[in-house]
Amino acid sequence: MSLSDQELIARVVSRKDQHAFAQLVLRYQSPLRIWARRLCNGDTHLADDLAQEAFMKAYAALGAFRAEAKFSTWLYRIAFNIAANRWRAKKIEWCELDENEEIEAEQCSVTQYHAQKDVEAAMQTLSAGQQLAIRLCFEDGFSHEEAATIMGIPLGTVKTHIARGKQKLQTLLASWQDALPE
Amino acid sequence: MNDKNFDDFLRLQLQGSSPYLDDGDFSARVLASLPAQKRLNPWLEKLIVLLPVTLIAVLVLRQFSVRELIQPAYAWVLTLDMHSLVMLAVVMAALLFIAPVLLILKQKSLF
Numbered sequence: 151m152s153l154s155d156q157e158l159i160a161r162v163v164s165r166k167d168q169h170a171f172a173q174l175v176l177r178y179q180s181p182l183r184i185w186a187r188r189l190c191n192g193d194t195h196l197a198d199d200l201a202q203e204a205f206m207k208a209y210a211a212l213g214a215f216r217a218e219a220k221f222s223t224w225l226y227r228i229a230f231n232i233a234a235n236r237w238r239a240k241k242i243e244w245c246e247l248d249e250n251e252e253i254e255a256e257q258c259s260v261t262q263y264h265a266q267k268d269v270e271a272a273m274q275t276l277s278a279g280q281q282l283a284i285r286l287c288f289e290d291g292f293s294h295e296e297a298a299t300i301m302g303i304p305l306g307t308v309k310t311h312i313a314r315g316k317q318k319l320q321t322l323l324a325s326w327q328d329a330l331p332e
Numbered sequence: 333m334n335d336k337n338f339d340d341f342l343r344l345q346l347q348g349s350s351p352y353l354d355d356g357d358f359s360a361r362v363l364a365s366l367p368a369q370k371r372l373n374p375w376l377e378k379l380i381v382l383l384p385v386t387l388i389a390v391l392v393l394r395q396f397s398v399r400e401l402i403q404p405a406y407a408w409v410l411t412l413d414m415h416s417l418v419m420l421a422v423v424m425a426a427l428l429f430i431a432p433v434l435l436i437l438k439q440k441s442l443f
Contacts, residue, residue: 175362180353205362269345289346320338
């Protein structure tokens with residue numbers, strides 16, 4: 151029987167149980183490393199370093215974790231803060247989250263056979279903030295509020311990113327319209 | 333494509349394109365980088381084992397009278413001849429010497 155996040159966290163906090171923390175690492179290593187790759191523009195080595203640092207900081211600060219938020223939200227937020235500090239130190243490239251400028255999409259119709267490839271291609275045309283917000287909510291299943299917490303931006307900005315991003319995606323993926331049920 | 337359908341479509345495609353990253357040695361590296369767990373004082377560790385063992389032994393011994401335990405042993409010693417007594421003394425002395433030597437050798441072999 152696998153223990154819940156809360157039970158594992160309680161063990162780590164009360165007994166400094168590193169085996170319990172290992173369970174948490176195993177549970178979240180894949181989504182956190184994927185999240186870190188997004189933050190590091192796909193650089194896998196840099197992303198793994200970032201994810202490792204995030205887990206270490208989480209271990210050190212686990213006593214301060216309040217169960218008001220999900221553990222994953224808190225973990226993603228730590229990774230985001232580390233990345234933000236690196237961006238400020240210019241160790242990795244980044245774009246402003248609040249930027250309004252979007253990459254001008256070529257007005258080509260996206261008519262490739264595989265929907266996933268089309269969606270990925272369309273995603274690349276969005277701004278960094280739009281991509282992160284959409285991926286957090288649609289790929290990782292976070293709510294808008296959780297995405298705002300993770301990205302450290304107002305809820306309204308997240309909603310704007312998602313609305314504008316979706317609008318653009320809908321235009322680019324219009325060729326899939328017929329394939330979907332009404 | 334209405335908004336709800338598009339949301340479902342987008343969710344399905346993005347979740348479908350998200351791979352599971354094999355752990356490899358990632359978790360091991362994270363755990364290796366954590367601060368070492370504090371170990372108890374070795375004497376405290378021994379005390380934790382010895383204290384309950386001693387207590388249980390005392391409780392068991394209390395069930396017998398001291399005379400019942402000592403008298404047969406004393407009687408046995410009295411019946412021994414000089415040669416056996418010397419042998420017994422030599423064996424006990426050897427044990428007292430060998431036990432700590434073995435203990436030290438065992439600890440050295442751990443490093």
